[in-house]
Amino acid sequence: MFDVSIVHLIEGTNVDRPCDAITLTLEIHKHFGNFDIFFERVVDNNTPDTYDVPAFHPFIAAHLRFPARRTFFIHPFIDPPSERLLKLHSAFGYVLHLSGAEGYIDCILENMDHGVVREDGSTQLGALASVALQIRG
Numbered sequence: 001m002f003d004v005s006i007v008h009l010i011e012g013t014n015v016d017r018p019c020d021a022i023t024l025t026l027e028i029h030k031h032f033g034n035f036d037i038f039f040e041r042v043v044d045n046n047t048p049d050t051y052d053v054p055a056f057h058p059f060i061a062a063h064l065r066f067p068a069r070r071t072f073f074i075h076p077f078i079d080p081p082s083e084r085l086l087k088l089h090s091a092f093g094y095v096l097h098l099s100g101a102e103g104y105i106d107c108i109l110e111n112m113d114h115g116v117v118r119e120d121g122s123t124q125l126g127a128l129a130s131v132a133l134q135i136r137g
Contacts, residue, residue, distance in 0.1 A: 040053075
């Protein structure tokens, strides 16, 4: 939907390649995986592979002392993280946070983790089943 020709970068033998990897502390990795933070390339010819790292929520930004600016270490034989994948991650984060879908998805995942089925019928069983099948598939 955002970039239909990107799938080849993260499937088959291309999965877990250096361009699909980024080294982060455990806490920062969790926030990145939860789309709380994202990388935006600094548009400046003097700073190649340099990114600003903002957070979507002010309390996360304050806790992590963000925004931050980081430059990727460039090695002649190892590709840096893909700017294209980082842009896609950023787009997902914006959609989740601006649409309000973030809270809805968190609720579904939390219910799945705790095996919660509400007696009032409000549990999203279809969504839970779909996520469970994708995880196991």
